[in-house]
Amino acid sequence: MLFRSGPLxxxxxxxxxxxxxxxxxxxxxxxxxxxxxHKLGGRFFQPTxxxxxxxxxxxxxxxxxxxxxxxxxxxxxEALSRANASDFGLAAxxxxxxxxxxxxxxxxxxxxxxxxxxxxxxNAANPFGGVKQSGYGREGSAYGVDDYLQVKSLxxxxx
Numbered sequence: 001m002l003f004r005s006g007p008l009x010x011x012x013x014x015x016x017x018x019x020x021x022x023x024x025x026x027x028x029x030x031x032x033x034x035x036x037x038h039k040l041g042g043r044f045f046q047p048t049x050x051x052x053x054x055x056x057x058x059x060x061x062x063x064x065x066x067x068x069x070x071x072x073x074x075x076x077x078e079a080l081s082r083a084n085a086s087d088f089g090l091a092a093x094x095x096x097x098x099x100x101x102x103x104x105x106x107x108x109x110x111x112x113x114x115x116x117x118x119x120x121x122x123n124a125a126n127p128f129g130g131v132k133q134s135g136y137g138r139e140g141s142a143y144g145v146d147d148y149l150q151v152k153s154l155x156x157x158x159x
Contacts, residue, residue: 007043008065017045019067020057024069028127029053057087060133076101084110090130093119112138 008014014037021035029105034048047066055071059082083092092111096102102116112130115121122128127138137147 009043013064014043014045017027017048017063017067020061020063020067021048021050023057024050024053025046025059027054032070055082055134056059056085059088062088062090076105079135080105080108084108086110087131087132088130088134091115091121093121115156 001148008017009068021031025031027050029050032049032051034046036046036049038044038046045065048068050067050069052071053069055069059068071082089111091113092109093103093115094102094109095117096105106114106116110131112134113121113126113128119153124140127141127143129138138144
C-alpha cells in the first residue's frame with residue numbers, strides 16, 4: 001500500500017514532531033522508517049514509525065503529524081490500559097483477526113472513533129469526534145445535529 005502524507009498545517013508542527021522523535025530516541029526508542037523532513041520541502045515530513053522509548057510522551061501530547069509510535073505489550077488488558085492512559089481520545093486503531101477481541105476492545109477503548117483492521121475510518125455516514133481532551137460532540141451523521149439542539153422536558157399535570 002502506498003502511503004501519502006500532506007504537509008503539516010504550521011511550521012510549529014514540524015518542530016513538535018522533530019522534538020517528539022528526539023525525545024523518543026533519548027528514551028531508548030528507535031526510528032524504523034522516516035524520521036526527518038521530506039525532500040519536498042516546506043512543511044512536509046516523512047511518514048515515520050517509531051519503536052520503543054517512553055510511551056508516556058505520546059499519551060501526554062497529540063502529535064498531529066505522520067508519526068506512528070509502536071509499543072509492545074504482553075496482554076490485551078495491558079494494551080488497553082496503556083492506550084487509555086492518555087488524556088486524549090480522538091481515534092484508536094486495532095488490528096486483529098479475532099472478532100470477539102475487536103468488539104471487546106472497541107467497547108473498552110476511550111476514543112471517539114475506532115478503526116479495526118483499517119486506517120481509513122472517516123466518512124460522511126459516521127459521526128466524527130473525540131473524547132477527553134480531544135473534543136466534545138460529533139460532526140456528521142444524524143448525531144452531528146445534537147450539538148445544535150437543546151433538549152427540554154415539560155411535565156404537565158392537569159386537573
